[in-house]
Amino acid sequence: MSKLLHSNFARLKRYPIFWIEMILAIGYSIFVCMTLYQDMIRYEESVAMESILFNFLVLIGIVMAVFCSLFIGTEYSDGTIRNKLIIGHSRNNIFISNFILCMIVGLLIYLTAVITTCAVGVPLFGWIQIKWSSCLLLFVDGALLCIAYAAIYNVIAMLTTNKAHTAIISTLVAFGLLFVTIWLYQSLQQPEMMQQAVMEGGEIELETVRNPNYLTGLKREIYQFILDFIPSGQATQISSLEVVHPYWMGIYSIIIIFVFNLIGMICFQKKDLK
Amino acid sequence: MEYVLKTNALSKQYGHFKALNGLSMNVPKGAIYGFVGKNGAGKTTLIRLICGLQAPTEGEYFLYGKRHTQKNIVKSRRRMGAVVETPSVYMDMTARENLKQQCMILGCPSFDGIDELLELVGLSHTGKKKAKHFSLGMRQRLGIAIALVGNPDFLVLDEPVNGLDPQGIIEIRELILKLNREYQITVLVSSHILDELSKLATHYGFIDQGHIVREISAKELEQACRKCVQIEVSSTKILAYVLDEWGMEYTILSDTKAELFGKINVTELTIRLAKEHCEVKSMQEKEESLESYYIRLIGGRKDE
Numbered sequence: 001m002s003k004l005l006h007s008n009f010a011r012l013k014r015y016p017i018f019w020i021e022m023i024l025a026i027g028y029s030i031f032v033c034m035t036l037y038q039d040m041i042r043y044e045e046s047v048a049m050e051s052i053l054f055n056f057l058v059l060i061g062i063v064m065a066v067f068c069s070l071f072i073g074t075e076y077s078d079g080t081i082r083n084k085l086i087i088g089h090s091r092n093n094i095f096i097s098n099f100i101l102c103m104i105v106g107l108l109i110y111l112t113a114v115i116t117t118c119a120v121g122v123p124l125f126g127w128i129q130i131k132w133s134s135c136l137l138l139f140v141d142g143a144l145l146c147i148a149y150a151a152i153y154n155v156i157a158m159l160t161t162n163k164a165h166t167a168i169i170s171t172l173v174a175f176g177l178l179f180v181t182i183w184l185y186q187s188l189q190q191p192e193m194m195q196q197a198v199m200e201g202g203e204i205e206l207e208t209v210r211n212p213n214y215l216t217g218l219k220r221e222i223y224q225f226i227l228d229f230i231p232s233g234q235a236t237q238i239s240s241l242e243v244v245h246p247y248w249m250g251i252y253s254i255i256i257i258f259v260f261n262l263i264g265m266i267c268f269q270k271k272d273l274k
Numbered sequence: 275m276e277y278v279l280k281t282n283a284l285s286k287q288y289g290h291f292k293a294l295n296g297l298s299m300n301v302p303k304g305a306i307y308g309f310v311g312k313n314g315a316g317k318t319t320l321i322r323l324i325c326g327l328q329a330p331t332e333g334e335y336f337l338y339g340k341r342h343t344q345k346n347i348v349k350s351r352r353r354m355g356a357v358v359e360t361p362s363v364y365m366d367m368t369a370r371e372n373l374k375q376q377c378m379i380l381g382c383p384s385f386d387g388i389d390e391l392l393e394l395v396g397l398s399h400t401g402k403k404k405a406k407h408f409s410l411g412m413r414q415r416l417g418i419a420i421a422l423v424g425n426p427d428f429l430v431l432d433e434p435v436n437g438l439d440p441q442g443i444i445e446i447r448e449l450i451l452k453l454n455r456e457y458q459i460t461v462l463v464s465s466h467i468l469d470e471l472s473k474l475a476t477h478y479g480f481i482d483q484g485h486i487v488r489e490i491s492a493k494e495l496e497q498a499c500r501k502c503v504q505i506e507v508s509s510t511k512i513l514a515y516v517l518d519e520w521g522m523e524y525t526i527l528s529d530t531k532a533e534l535f536g537k538i539n540v541t542e543l544t545i546r547l548a549k550e551h552c553e554v555k556s557m558q559e560k561e562e563s564l565e566s567y568y569i570r571l572i573g574g575r576k577d578e
Contacts, residue, residue, distance in 0.1 A: 007378035011364070014371075079362035083420060084379055086325045086358075088351030272288075273327040274359070 004089060004097035017070055018105060021063050025056055025109045029116035037124045049118075049125045050135060050241060056113035057142050057235035061149055063109060065174035066167070068102045068153035073163030081273065095268050099154040099261060106146035114139070130241075137246050138238050144253035145231040145238075151257045152231070155264035159271065177232035184227045185236055190214045228252060276303040277336075278428045278460045279324060284333035285484075286319050293319040295484035296333065301462055301477070306454050308475030309464035310568060316484040317464040318359055321432045325356045337428075352380075356430035361417025365406035369397045369416050372405060376423040387423075395419040395449065411442035418449065429453065431463045435470055447474055472564045482572045499562035502533040505554065512552040516543070533560070 012018055032055050036047045075081040075098075084094050128135055153170050160166040194211040197204050215223055227233035228245050229252045237243045279301040286294040294316045301307045311317050322328045324335055326342075335342050337350035363372050373388045392398040395415040400408070405416060414434055421429060431450070435443045447470065453459040465471050471478070478495060480487045490498070502525075507513050510526050517524045523535040544554050562570075 003379055003381040007375055010378055011375065014367075074364070074366075078364050079358075079360055080364055080375075082325070082327060082356075082358055082362045083376060085327055086351065086354065086356045086421075087380055087424065088326070088348035089379070090348075270329075272322075272329075274322065 001093045001097055004084065004093055005100060008097055008101045012071075012101065012105070015071060017067055021067055021109055022112055024063065025113040026116045028056055028059065029113045030120050033117060033120040033124060040125070047125045048129055049121050050128045050130045052121055052125075053114060053117055053128065053135070054138060054142055054235075054239045055117065056110065057145070057239045060106065060110060060146055060235060061174045061177060061232050062171070064102065064106050064146070064149045065153055065170035067105055068150065068157050069167040069170040070163070071105075072098050072102070072154065072157035073160075073166040076161045076166075077163040085273070091269050092265050095154070095158055095265050096261070098158060099150060099264075102150035102154050103147045106150045107143055110142060110146045114142075134246075138241075138243065141234060141243070141246055141249050141253070142238050144250050144257075145234045148231045148253040148256040148260075151260040151264075155260050155267075158264055158268050161273070174232075177230055181227065181230065181232040181236050184223050184233060187213070187215055188220070188223055188227065229256075231256070277301060278303050279335065279337055279462065281320070281324070281335040282333055284320065284323060284335055285331050286316075286323060286328065287331040293484055294323070294330070294333075297481070297485050299479050299486050299489060301460060303460055304454075304458060305477045306450065306461045306463065306475050307477045307479060308471040309462060309479050309481065310466065310468065310471060311464075311481035312466060312572065315481045317481060318432055319484075320481075321356065321358055321430055321462075321464060325354075325358055325430065326351065327358065352424065353426050354428040354430065355421030355424070355426040356432075357414070357417040357421050357434060358430070358432050361413045361420070363405045363413060363416050363420065366404055368402055368404055369400045369408075369419070372416060372420060373423055376420045380424045382424060387425075391419045391422055394422070394452075396445065410437050411439065411445070414438065414442070414446060415449070418446075422453075427458065428460045429462070431461065433465055434463060435465065435467060443470060450474060468564045468568055480568065480571055487571055495564065495567065499564065499567055500535065501559070501561040502535050503538055504531065504533050504558050504560050506531050506556040507547065508553040508555070512550045513547065516546050516550065516552075530555070 032052055036052060039045065040047050081094065085091070152173065156170050156173065157166045160169060190211055190213045192211060192214045193208050195206050196209045198207050199205075224244060227237065228249050231253065234249045234253070237249070243249065277300045279299070281297055281299050284294050284297045285292065297316065297320060309317050309320070319328075323330050324337065324342075330342070337347060338353060340347040340350045364375060367375065369392060370388060373391060374385055377385055377388070389398065392400075395418055397412060397415055397419065400412070405413060408416065418429075418431070418434070421431075434446050434450075438446065450461055450463065451474065454461055463471070463474065476492050477489070478492065479489050504527075505513070507530060510529055510532050513532055514524070514526060517534070522538070525533045525535075527533060540557065547554055
């Protein structure tokens with residue numbers, strides 16, 4: 001396994017997509033800080049440092065989908081996965097070494113974004129105002145969701161032997177999760193009460209009524225569960241500091257990591273390779 | 275005799291299609307084993323199985339005496355290198371970088387030997403040129419170089435001269451011969467270019483419809499293919515008596531047919547046999563090439 005990791009990281013060092021994504025993480029973080037600072041000056045609003053600290057998490061799914069599909073997909077398109085199998089490396093070791101690489105890349109990009117945001121944001125907006133323990137919990141949840149993404153995209157890449165198909169499927173999954181998250185989030189964000197205009201005696205009057213789109217009971221719980229479970233849902237909650245179940249989110253990520261790796265290893269073991 | 279590879283009733287099924295059907299073969303140590311068969315016969319499927327890319331449906335194979343299901347077959351796999359179908363090279367890396375990658379995958383303690391390998395395959399001049407800019411011949415040679423990292427003593431080459439120009443074919447052939455003669459590497463090379471194999475192989479395995487039709491050494495093949503006169507007589511017993519008198523080499527095929535080797539005076543033979551009341555029914559010269567031997571063996575059916 002150490003030999004496989006060594007060769008993977010040697011390849012990573014010269015892989016342009018990885019460096020582009022690192023620059024993207026830095027550039028995006030600086031852009032967000034500068035934009036909010038300009039708004040702060042223009043509109044005389046205050047910006048809390050913690051509200052932008054995990055901003056990049058919203059994009060991490062797409063970033064990792066691109067990286068994992070192209071990096072691992074190259075092993076199939078160039079046929080180099082055969083070199084590893086021919087000389088006797090086990091399929092499980094090959095699978096796990098690729099997962100570890102994707103995991104470390106995801107964490108590196110995440111960490112780079114957070115550090116850049118801190119480096120640029122703290123001088124502009126001041127220190128984090130929330131408790132350090134809460135901040136650390138959110139940071140760990142963010143790291144775990146990156147690892148969960150790594151597990152998902154590693155499985156897709158290892159079981160799809162065509163690089164182009166891998167890229168398409170991974171991108172569709174990334175955007176699919178994002179759209180589902182947006183839909184769930186908007187549904188859960190509906191207010192319980194709303195203002196409704198009614199005509200009374202020829203005059204328009206505003207009335208406070210129950211919002212029919214407000215989710216209640218089991219439906220609300222299911223929506224919240226899915227939002228807590230899927231990595232994109234976790235990313236949205238963390239970046240907007242609206243986390244409802246921070247401890248459960250970490251556990252869900254661990255479950256995703258374990259289940260996807262297990263299923264992936266079993267399927268890859270049986271796969272006929274050309 | 276020591277065998278590097280032995281397969282025993284190896285079968286591989288994809289759905290309803292049986293690509294390998296009870297294939298049994300033996301690759302002797304130190305041989306250049308030419309694996310001959312038409313398109314779709316099962317050559318590449320067998321190579322995929324022995325390289326560990328796919329698992330057999332039935333049967334077994336042994337690499338250096340280790341069964342394919344044994345955990346310690348890893349040690350046997352370390353002794354082998356292969357180029358399966360197309361060369362496995364990172365297109366965005368140079369030749370040197372590709373070999374370094376393979377060194378890391380193998381866990382080689384250093385990158386010593388890379389220069390010699392590049393020299394051996396004729397790629398020492400490629401410098402910073404990436405593999406995606408290589409010609410097909412150069413990629414084939416790089417694939418062989420990658421397979422040679424770690425000093426294997428068993429090399430598996432799947433149609434290594436496919437798509438190469440005549441110069442490229444000669445270079446690959448000479449490389450294989452050099453590896454076998456100077457480095458004692460056992461080579462299993464699959465091909466359907468018979469002429470090319472006839473210049474290389476020390477042993478042949480003819481495959482058709484997923485099983486081995488015949489295994490034969492180059493010496494035995496030479497014997498089988500050499501120029502002779504095929505004669506049909508009324509009694510090969512009498513023929514044998516006459517030929518023994520003359521000290522001529524021959525092979526009895528049946529009660530009425532035989533093959534005669536060497537220079538024959540047809541008139542004298544016919545007169546001599548007539549004296550012994552043996553009729554000569556027909557005589558024809560025969561010389562078999564590897565191609566005609568193969569066609570006769572396989573049947574010359576169209577590719578399915």
